[in-house]
Amino acid sequence: MGQISLKDAKEFISGLNSFAILDEDARYTYVSENWCCMMHCTEEQVLRRRVEEMVPDTLAHQVYETGQPVLGHPVVVNDVTLFTNYVPRFSTDKKVIGCFLYTIVHGTREARQLESQLKALSEKVEYYQKRLSREHGAKYSLENIIGESPEILHLKNQIRQAATSSSTVLIEGETGTGKELIAHSIHTLSTRATSEFVRVNCSAIPEDLMESEFFGYTSGAFTGALKDGKKGRFLVANHGSIFLDEVNLLPVTMQPKFLRVLQEHEVTPVGSADSVPIDIRVIAATNKSLLDLVEKGEFRMDLYFRLNVIRIQAPALRTHKQDIPLLVGNMINKLNLEMGTFVQGIEPAALEYLMRYDWPGNIRELQNYVEVAMNNATSPILTQKDFIHSESIKNMVNRYASAPKNTYDLRLLRAEFEKNVIQEVLEKTHGNKQQAAKLLGISRTVLYEKLKEQGVD
Template sequence: MQEFINQLDGMAVLDKEGYYTYVSPGWERYTGFHASEVLGRKVWEIIPESHATEVFQTGKAVTRGLVSFNGIPAFTTYFPRFDQNGELCGIMLYIVIQGKESVAQFQTRIIALSSQIEFYRKELSMERGAKYNLDNIIGESKAILDLKHKILQASRSSSTVLIEGETGSGKELIAHAIHTLSPRCSANFVRVNCSAIPNELMESEFFGYAAGAFTGASRKGKIGRFELADSGTLFLDEINLLPMTMQPKFLRVLQEHEIDPVGSLKSQFVDVRVIAASNIELEQLVEKGSFRSDLYYRLNVIRISAPPLRTRKEDIPLLVQNFISRLNKQLGMMIGDIGSEALNFLMAYDWPGNVRELQNAVESAMNQTDHTILTIKDFSQLTERIRMRERKQAVTHYKLIPAKQAFEKSLIQDALMACEGNRKKAAELLGISRTMLYNKMAQYEIGDS
């Protein structure tokens, strides 16, 4: 940016009231005013002919000729500046001198510099940023459209975000998309799974440590994940597994924007946006006492729920087509489509593993098929998994209440029949009290007959 500014003949920045907040050295040379003379003063006091008024009124950029200083003609372009809420918050203006030829040369230079900036921004994003964007969230259901709207809203803010949803429902995709759309998109997107770091290493991993902080520590010290994400986004997956001992330290970062590296005597400021994800509702953990309520409230500023696949089955055809297309490239295959019978089978399943399970099923089928169109036979692993789950559920169902109740009802009916309806004798035969017999008869709706 400094290189860009230095190549301008002159540049200045105005706030929403028209006061100068910055002028470049080129602007000082052209106008003859020193920064100390103009900063904090309105543009019309220095240059009465300024066209800043037009920009404040219309909110659109304008390019106009400017009265010359010291006989040097110039053109000035005024760019409106908008805040995160879309409100006009000021103007950036740059000056091009030496007439129209310089304007054309300057425009060419701007295009070249803009291309370079965009190239390096993309390179940075690929190297250390998020991998996915809003387009990677596949679906046209109302649940997905609502989700994308919430992502767009969250991307305009720097507040913490809590993403809750079942395993495999796409919580990480949501975090990537928020970062990609945010003003922090060219800064680091640091992903950390809280369950993957041993408790004894967690403090040094997140906050880093000073040189020689402990035996075996690097002589140069170590940068922690919070510092690595400075000016960017830190994504904390499975935040529900964060140990109680670490929760106060995380709370301090969110409140004070400061970290304390292990072994350091100084706190360090960090500008980090935190996005946390949990496959368990944190509110439940707060009620159980395994998660601090104050940390929960700090995380739960913007809350987004990832919808489970069973609530948006109309998205399954689009998801399947997307997986086939992507996996064809990854696996070197030429699968063209999925048969209607197989697709209906997938639509009828409830997908407890959500989108991740669906992708696994499609990839497995693609590796089993000998044809270019997937059939229901290609999903044999999924059908077998469903049968196993159903058998387990049937066994569990049989072992529990229904079998016991059916047996009790039959036994009571047989005892009453043997005692010709005499309840006292039937209770004695069954070895229970008459009161219990009456209760059981009422429960199972057994009459006198």
């Protein structure tokens, strides 16, 4: 290997914007002519002085502590931003005995030009991070959770606290309470916000396809497999978060495999003998008590404990009815944009009418009725008449209002309401259960369960 001559070394150093050498005590032992010009001083004024005396913001001490170089550190000297590189000098026994310093700008104009380029690059990175987050990340944040009631404020505090952790979250709550919104908000506030947020409805994947969907598969793993194999949902979510909605409907055969993912932090694709390590945050949601399912033998107790590390209860709308005016106002604004309507508000009598109802379908049901009312409206202000479009809600409001307090059984009334609404929707869809489930905002599996519970054919 050829060697560099002293002449070549001096020529290289003089060609740099500036160059200096520190000894083991971080004192200057050499400074180039360009360095002196940049610092507005002479060589004699600098040699043997400690580096922080000349440049208070220096990171040279970090190089001495870690033995690792520091590149492109911005330091302001005489109103000029210098991007400085620090490179450690080592002895034969690998101890740091000094430091080389050199800058990559020369003069105010060049410094400002580089700053401008870095700023533009930073803005591009931020733009693409936001775009990637919109396409592959969470769509909602804490701002999308509307309400000022104690229940909602408590919920928001729980979300903020959960976002600071990497532990598994279990969100429990009735259908329509916004469990997915909570999951989105946790991811958005976490350190994983710029990484993938994978959403999976456990009831929407057939049991025979579930393993390949979640764990992926290798080439030729089974008949019909893609030539190059396929990444499973867990691997897609690597370094990000995965949201398991309706986890209560996870088949018993899959529960041990999910438990292993949570315990071992690795997945084994179908057709492979090798496990792949993953780093994911699991957020699960259920509209039924998992503990009740454990007691019935329908859900593994060990998986329940692995999921139930941080527990969040999504409040039912009937527990914070004072938020209905805010919710309705927000829904009107949102739906105006989506539907191209120009509804300006809602009359007090209509709000009072809505407040008398207990909303067993929660916020999702409320939004459905607001949307229908906006389609029925003949004036810019929604009236009570616009909301009386369904015999179900009309009859239930009347029953709630007239029921004697000693016979008022909310659970029975809610069950009867659900049965009436399901029958009404099935009539409108002529018995098409897939369309009915879509209109009701639930999965087809949940619809079948409710039909079975209610004895509806």
